[in-house]
Amino acid sequence: MDVRKLKELCEAVLPLIDNVDYSKPTPKSLLRSLLEKTIVLVDSGINVNDIMFTTVEMVELLKNNVNEQQAKKFKADHYTETNTLLEKVNKLWQEKNESTTYYKLRLADTGEQGGAKNKKHHYLEIVPTTKIKQSNEVKEKSEHHNKTDINYEVVQLPKPLWYVRPFMSIELTKWRLKIYLIIPILIFIIGYYFFIGSIVTPTMNNILLLSAFLSAMFLIWKPLWPFFETNHKRIAIAPQWMLRFGQLTGQLESVKLKETRENGRPYRKIEFVIYEANCPICSNTVDVYAGKKSFKGRLVGICDESPREHIFSFDHVTKTGKLIR
Numbered sequence: 023m024d025v026r027k028l029k030e031l032c033e034a035v036l037p038l039i040d041n042v043d044y045s046k047p048t049p050k051s052l053l054r055s056l057l058e059k060t061i062v063l064v065d066s067g068i069n070v071n072d073i074m075f076t077t078v079e080m081v082e083l084l085k086n087n088v089n090e091q092q093a094k095k096f097k098a099d100h101y102t103e104t105n106t107l108l109e110k111v112n113k114l115w116q117e118k119n120e121s122t123t124y125y126k127l128r129l130a131d132t133g134e135q136g137g138a139k140n141k142k143h144h145y146l147e148i149v150p151t152t153k154i155k156q157s158n159e160v161k162e163k164s165e166h167h168n169k170t171d172i173n174y175e176v177v178q179l180p181k182p183l184w185y186v187r188p189f190m191s192i193e194l195t196k197w198r199l200k201i202y203l204i205i206p207i208l209i210f211i212i213g214y215y216f217f218i219g220s221i222v223t224p225t226m227n228n229i230l231l232l233s234a235f236l237s238a239m240f241l242i243w244k245p246l247w248p249f250f251e252t253n254h255k256r257i258a259i260a261p262q263w264m265l266r267f268g269q270l271t272g273q274l275e276s277v278k279l280k281e282t283r284e285n286g287r288p289y290r291k292i293e294f295v296i297y298e299a300n301c302p303i304c305s306n307t308v309d310v311y312a313g314k315k316s317f318k319g320r321l322v323g324i325c326d327e328s329p330r331e332h333i334f335s336f337d338h339v340t341k342t343g344k345l346i347r
Contacts, residue, residue, distance in 0.1 A: 025070040032057045042110040049104040055083035067181025074145035170345035178296040193291040257338045301325040
């Protein structure tokens with residue numbers, strides 16, 4: 023489940039709760055709390071697969087110090103009604119966005135799995151509308167489905183270190199875009215000035231200035247280059263300084279905004295995300311890395327259980343890939 027899509031849908035339907043024809047206040051409060059808490063958890067950097075609630079945790083969004091018996095009674099009284107309310111909200115959302123709506127939210131649960139640590143968990147699930155289901159069915163019938171095909175999802179908006187927060191989401195609009203484009207031009211002009219100075223008047227000072235400039239660019243430009251690569255190639259591997267200890271990889275992705283420039287092209291923003299997939303061969307996690315050797319210049323999905331053999335292509339637009347080794 024794509025964590026960005028989950029947050030987007032939660033934010034979209036949240037204001038509509040009070041606009042539907044529905045009079046019972048408790049289901050409204052419960053649904054509102056679930057949506058708000060889900061948004062908070064997404065922003066906190068929790069993996070999308072961990073954004074779920076036990077019955078007690080769900081009820082405690084509205085009431086404090088609830089035991090399991092009280093929580094079960096509350097659920098029996100209001101959970102079905104909350105589902106009904108969510109369907110009404112989905113319908114209103116789709117009516118308002120008929121041309122662009124492809125997904126809706128649904129309350130789901132993991133089912134009873136047995137054992138004290140495997141209680142039923144409830145969560146908000148993204149499901150395709152009928153239009154998308156029909157499209158997928160036609161596609162599956164018309165194309166041969168390869169068992170080694172893979173589907174990627176943004177499973178996490180990483181929880182940033184304090185110095186990474188300003189770089190989590192950078193909107194390249196108006197004056198920000200101008201500064202973004204001017205920076206490499208200024209660096210080129212300054213470098214050209216030092217280079218010409220060291221050739222025309224090769225004094226020790228000029229040579230030292232050129233050497234200092236090149237050293238500074240080596241130290242500063244390399245860690246910042248992925249931000250410029252992202253705008254050019256739309257996605258890049260996040261630099262190591264943005265990753266937390268134990269975090270293997272992350273990506274910087276250029277995402278379209280609704281606002282457009284004078285030339286008709288949309289403004290964009292750079293987001294720090296984590297793409298993952300399940301390996302169709304061995305069911306382990308596939309992470310996205312910069313390709314090496316024969317895959318240099320590409321981003322590829324590498325299985326953490328068989329990193330030499332289970333290597334997949336990666337397309338961030340279709341969020342799909344195929345086995346390439």
